[in-house]
Amino acid sequence: MPDNGKLRLFHLPFSFMLPQHVAGDRGYFADEGIEVEIVERDRESVDWKYIPAEETLTGDYDMDLYPICKWESLKRTWDMDDGRVVGAGTFADQPYTVYVRPESDVEEPSDLAGVPVGVNRRTGQEYTVIRALEEHVPPEAVILEHHGMPTDRLRALRDGEVKAVSLLEPQSTLAEHLGFRAVLRFENHMGIVAAEEVDAETLDAFMRAYARAVGAINDDPDAFREEYLAMLDADADVAPDLFEGVDREALLASIEVPTYEPPEPADRAELGAHLEWMKRRQLVDENADIDAIVGPAR
Template structure:
């Protein structure tokens, strides 16, 4: 076991990262010899995206580990030099869903050709959404527009500023209760990026603690409903008008805690394929090298 290694761990207050918070609160990191400082931002201070676009987490925020969408982890490590990827995975049975308004002419995913779809740019959603949409429409007809955080995307759809948006639970369930229609579901893929202080022993200790939290949640999901639903309650304070026309208790009752998975040490070959996909579409520089993106653990 490690001897009280101190790490600053960035936390995303979203549904797919619940095990990270549970591992911290239950002392699983501490039992692995990790003195974890969970770095969080006040949701009320976040206007567009939770992970800052112009600042490095491993630099300006002095973070040692941070979770982020797999494709954005590739872009961020290469273009910003913000650490290197140490792990990746699906993380949870929580698919993204593309929603449209009930009166929209968009009936199927193929109708989304040249239709603006609201995402949160620079979070990775633009890559996962693009990859999913390309299975139904030509790549040059994918039109993604930045609409911000989940409540911002819901507001944009509600006000008719876009014809479709991507969402993940618990906001997908809220969208159902607001009367929006589901068009398409696709998997959510995540990565974990580490700074210079992360070595193999520390990563393995982190993953063991994370795995214990996953086992706890999957064994008794209802025991974690309160923590899981805190995300929805926080957004009710940020965007109260979205909740005016729904039965919030009914939304809460319908939401279920998903099954979680443990991230795995980084799959270099898989990420190299994703890098090539991004380069083919001009989403990242042609000179980007997997050697500078993946940590040599």
């Protein structure tokens, strides 16, 4: 436990992170004997990514635990010494989807060879997209372009600035209501990173509270629908043009709260295999050492 007795949790206001918010609001962390402070950046102040690219969360922002893409967790902890990876998982039955405009000649994943796909770089999602595309096209045919936040990517696709974009829910459903076509779906993989001060007992308590929130949501998803849709409401505030002409009532009615999964303790062997792939693709320093990246055995 940190010296001040309070666990500072960085929160991504994305649909797959809903259980962390629920565990805080419903007192599940407190029931496990840990006092938490959930830190979330305001959507209107974020124009690129929620996790700062040049500052450390465990140092500059004084966070104790933070979620991030599994592959970015490997890179960030090595390159920036920003904590150690202690957990990983898919977190939700909620895939990434690559969308194209309705008139596009891209009909199947193999047609994405040489086609720029819009992502938000330095968030980790680019690694997820690369891995998925490499199952259908040669590695040298994977082309990614930075187009920012989900609303920025949707706008870029709408305006013809890019031929395809990757999205998660609930922006995926918005894309479909805007008439875009899905051509590829693949799992979203996340990691949990902890500062050195977080001990095994505190981490176990965090995991139990998180799993309890997962169970509560899965047992009664409709009870959490309003919280789930909060991010879409925030998007409507910062990008109202994307919602023009969209039947908002029909849009909301078509969005379902997904089934969630709690994170699992970090698997050193599995993450080591991912690290080796990143090295082969020259996505991380060739000297990166999995023993310096993954937290101590629990």
